Amino acid sequence: QAPPRRPRLPDTCATASMCGPDIQTPSAIQICRIMRPDDASVARNMIEEVGAIISTWHCNSQNRDRCVATLARVEHTDFLWPMCISEVAHISAEITYTSKHSVEVQVNVMSENILTGTKKLTNKATLWYVPLSLKNVDKVLEVPPVVYSRQEQEEEGRKRYKTQKLERMETKWRNQDVVQPVLNPEPNTVSYSQSSLIHLVGPSDCTLHSFVHEGVTMKLTDKVVGIVAARHCKTNLVTASVNAINFHDKIRKDCIKTISGRMAFTSNKSVEIEVLVDANSVADSSQKRYRAANEGGSLPMPQRLPETQDEKKRFEEGKGRYLPMKAKWQGHLEPQP
Numbered sequence: 001q002a003p004p005r006r007p008r009l010p011d012t013c014a015t016a017s018m019c020g021p022d023i024q025t026p027s028a029i030q031i032c033r034i035m036r037p038d039d040a041s042v043a044r045n046m047i048e049e050v051g052a053i054i055s056t057w058h059c060n061s062q063n064r065d066r067c068v069a070t071l072a073r074v075e076h077t078d079f080l081w082p083m084c085i086s087e088v089a090h091i092s093a094e095i096t097y098t099s100k101h102s103v104e105v106q107v108n109v110m111s112e113n114i115l116t117g118t119k120k121l122t123n124k125a126t127l128w129y130v131p132l133s134l135k136n137v138d139k140v141l142e143v144p145p146v147v148y149s150r151q152e153q154e155e156e157g158r159k160r161y162k163t164q165k166l167e168r169m170e171t172k173w174r175n176q177d178v179v180q181p182v183l184n185p186e187p188n189t190v191s192y193s194q195s196s197l198i199h200l201v202g203p204s205d206c207t208l209h210s211f212v213h214e215g216v217t218m219k220l221t222d223k224v225v226g227i228v229a230a231r232h233c234k235t236n237l238v239t240a241s242v243n244a245i246n247f248h249d250k251i252r253k254d255c256i257k258t259i260s261g262r263m264a265f266t267s268n269k270s271v272e273i274e275v276l277v278d279a280n281s282v283a284d285s286s287q288k289r290y291r292a293a294n295e296g297g298s299l300p301m302p303q304r305l306p307e308t309q310d311e312k313k314r315f316e317e318g319k320g321r322y323l324p325m326k327a328k329w330q331g332h333l334e335p336q337p
Helices: 042-059 151-174 214-233 309-332
Strands: 012-018 026-034 067-074 088-098 103-112 119-133 195-200 239-246 255-266 270-281 287-298
Touching: 026 042, 042 067, 042 088, 042 103, 042 119, 042 214, 067 151, 067 214, 088 151, 103 151, 151 239, 195 214, 214 239, 214 255, 214 270, 255 309, 270 309
Parallel strands: none
Antiparallel strands: 012 026, 026 088, 067 119, 067 239, 088 103, 103 119, 195 255, 239 287, 255 270, 270 287
């Protein structure tokens, strides 16, 4: 007789905290998962997942049209520490502000070594969600107000909302920007390392309503960023921070997504990479294009050589983002135990 099999550790678990007059609506939620070898970018998916859960719960907390919360924007995110294979990821989320049509969710990611019990904060993220009606996914519904413990919380949240709204609008003018391939580019130029990935959206990439999970798009951008960085630096890099990710439109099942990446700026130890996501339907000739992300990695690397006026402009814009971020890291980043 074969010995009894040891119970297998669950891949994922979830907990929720209930409070307030309606105990059906959680004030915070946490999900956990053991990192496995094929989970290189799973934390990005889990961040989007936990944010979607808590914001959808909140938006359906009142008797009204049922809706699903869709990710509209991910704010600047710093990756403080890498997460290793076999560690447990703890992702917790809390709603910190609501406007008439959007929800702000603050997410913390902790990693735990289950052998030593050591925990450390790996990154934080701020996400904005918009509720879409299940009857008509093109209709944006109103968000139930959240109760604040202090008036200052609402005022600070309103400032963050206005800031992200302006920044989101500024990216729309780049919708027609195109990454063109170049034959026989010179080394260390933008054209030399730029890369594209073409992906056919399948059922496993989508929600129950046949729209792409935003976490899937973020994971694909990670792959493109890694390819661009490896081509330029001739080595593997890690993502140190994400400037912002804006989702301007929904992507449906059976669409073709083209994720293109190119360098925008290089310093002595980091590179900023711009990513554009194009989506077009197989059955429709119309095409939608928008900027998806600006990302950076950290290692000594060769300097990028801007050639065209557009490349020089993007280089100066990237330099303007890099210097404040460098000062912030040097002045405020504290070592983790």
